[in-house]
Amino acid sequence: MTSRERFLSACACQPLDRPPVWIMRQAGRYLPEYRALKAQSSFLEMVKTPDLAAEVTLQPLRRFALDAAIIFSDILVIPEAMGQGYKFRDEGGIAMDFRLENKAQLDRLDVTGVAQRLDYVAQALKRVKTELKGEKALLGFGGSPWTLATYMLEGGSADDFERSKAVFYSDPALFNALLEKLTAALIEYFQMQIRAGADAIQIFDSWGGIIAGQDYEAASLKWIQQIIAALPKDFPVILYAKGTATQLTAQAFSGAKVLGVDWTIDLALARKLVPGNVALQGNLDPVLMNTSPEIVRREVTKLLKAMGGAPGHIFNLGHGIMPQAKIECVEALVETVTNWKS
């Protein structure tokens, strides 16, 4: 059984001797070979140059026996392709080129041709697909409409998301028009990723957890559902929404085949809450990767035991790996999962 078959079987909740494993942000700053490339090109240059994006995507797979690659890219390429660019602030965080204030600005954002302008992502996916030779799964990804909307409405990274929520509560016309536009752009973008060879798509609803519980569906989930409904029937979509523990049941009926679970939820409890035909992905605390291989082995084993070999588990962290993570901890994680027999 190839890694790709293992990964797709887990998405379909078929029984396996051990879960497939990959790591959110596995191509990243904790890898010396990534830092070496990053010293020569900016993050966005790497994202937009298919050869570089493909190389960075493949780096972690050369080091670790991971079952899946995830294309090296960024969720904010979507607003950029629509006409709202961005840069990284020196002090950390994102600054959009402007803050979306009104309908006139929104009307100027262009959805038609978004996929064409993001052709560099398709090119990178195709290069990686060739390299993987069908052995490993290849993941595409994008942000959720709500998560992207927060950056556009706040003009960048935010602490309290005051303006995004103010627009949601006070200007439904502007809110819905923006979310419709993002939903259309994302459908086009994901269809392109699938044509370019993605075996699965992960939707990052990174800020799904900041809206009031009773408004999560209207602000975020319903747009995600529209996207999934527009993709090929039964295509595996992984929905990762941080801080949305009480939404697991609603998410389970979104059409996503897999729910990504953050580390604050007991995964065995999540398994009880979510119907058995929906897989779970996660959920080791990423901070553990900064400790020691002994602790990682112990905690990975605990998690695997707690899941008791239940079908439909993709092993991962509960959030992206941190720059200060230790290589030997990643090795310990991957070895413990790949040597597991349930």
Add this chain to the structure above:
Amino acid sequence: MTSRERFLSACACQPLDRPPVWIMRQAGRYLPEYRALKAQSSFLEMVKTPDLAAEVTLQPLRRFALDAAIIFSDILVIPEAMGQGYKFRDEGGIAMDFRLENKAQLDRLDVTGVAQRLDYVAQALKRVKTELKGEKALLGFGGSPWTLATYMLEGGSADDFERSKAVFYSDPALFNALLEKLTAALIEYFQMQIRAGADAIQIFDSWGGIIAGQDYEAASLKWIQQIIAALPKDFPVILYAKGTATQLTAQAFSGAKVLGVDWTIDLALARKLVPGNVALQGNLDPVLMNTSPEIVRREVTKLLKAMGGAPGHIFNLGHGIMPQAKIECVEALVETVTNWKS
């Protein structure tokens, strides 16, 4: 029926025509009269001067028809009284005077006499109690052992709580010794607050939500349970733990009479998850207080309707009110709740 009786009835899950209402951080920077006092004294001077602390505590009750006062203080007075002082960083956040590194440092922290060194809190409570004339409820409060431990182990505010978690996972002896000491100090402190007139105690487990779901009980909840068990039988304790949605059921069996719920949880759903003999407090998104009275009235009404007059509801925000909150929004909130008839 006085406000105090209404508040205590809600804690006991008795039926009421409308819920009592108070606002987390109601004595704070959004009030011009608070800013006027703050211009003359530092935050810690106000906390440590009983006349000033009492005055600040009473300010919001002069403006709004709130049912409860909460003593103006800070959770970090406990580590300070044990020998680990702190200050506010100019750039925001907390800096402890040192970072707790080992058992020798821990041994030097002094629990005996903590309550005596915090007598200024008792004095402030007594002054407020006299002013309230038994009409309004008076709340004391403190941090949870885990939440206080994070500041002590990190040496201040933290982003990822790496060191707190590293100690939890790799040095249980140090972790447990620290948490035992904090638990003992908090028991003494809360008993003193009760003697000084507190009608209820709120425990802020502000960082309860950052530990792995399966480890929340060992890291935080079990210490809170020990504290509650040591207080007078049936004394109302409110447990507010941010970001711990999947722990509601466990928290319901902690001995707390009331669970504070953050805004990311649908409160009507929480009502279904938590046994009917445990009250709920919350949970409007604090960001709504920065919008407009119309939106506040609409959202408060929605929340009251969703709860359907179920006994055991204390109306509050889902987190502390922000400095930029509008007075007219607070007025709209309090008026809507106090005029409600269920």
